[in-house]
Amino acid sequence: MMKKLLFPFLVLLINVYTYAQTFSELATANLTDVTQSDVAWGDYDNDGDLDILLTGIGGSTEISKIYTNTAGIFTELATANLTEVTDSAVAWGDYDNDGDLDILLTGYTGSVGVSKIYTNTAGTFTELATTNLAQVSFSSVA
Numbered sequence: 001m002m003k004k005l006l007f008p009f010l011v012l013l014i015n016v017y018t019y020a021q022t023f024s025e026l027a028t029a030n031l032t033d034v035t036q037s038d039v040a041w042g043d044y045d046n047d048g049d050l051d052i053l054l055t056g057i058g059g060s061t062e063i064s065k066i067y068t069n070t071a072g073i074f075t076e077l078a079t080a081n082l083t084e085v086t087d088s089a090v091a092w093g094d095y096d097n098d099g100d101l102d103i104l105l106t107g108y109t110g111s112v113g114v115s116k117i118y119t120n121t122a123g124t125f126t127e128l129a130t131t132n133l134a135q136v137s138f139s140s141v142a
């Protein structure tokens with residue numbers, strides 16, 4: 001009887017051991033701490049790894065930042081020039097179908113709600129003037 005039970009038990013044990021995953025905080029993330037935030041992964045520079053778009057309240061001010069992933073070290077992109085928002089929603093998408101990810105960003109600037117599209121041109125982001133989107137905060141985008 002014991003031998004009959006031993007084999008299934010060993011199979012179960014091996015499976016648990018094989019598939020057990022643990023998560024630990026990445027020390028090289030260097031992200032701004034935020035509240036009332038939204039975040040999205042996207043490979044905006046097309047180098048095969050996921051970068052980060054992060055918005056929210058960082059300290060006492062609204063922020064909108066892109067972090068470039070270089071072998072797991074995240075560096076703020078100086079040329080992002082995004083409107084800084086909180087109570088926000090952000091998404092990456094290649095709206096102009098030119099092969100790079102652009103940005104849809106909504107949220108509250110501290111005075112008004114905004115909805116903006118930013119066109120990605122070799123890692124420089126330019127606001128699209130012709131969106132005609134309703135201006136919102138406490139929003140959702142996809």
Ligand SMILES: [Ca+2]
Nearest residue numbers: 043045047049
């Ligand atoms: Ca990337």
Ligand SMILES: [Ca+2]
Nearest residue numbers: 047049069070
């Ligand atoms: Ca990279």
Ligand SMILES: [Ca+2]
Nearest residue numbers: 094098100102
């Ligand atoms: Ca694009």
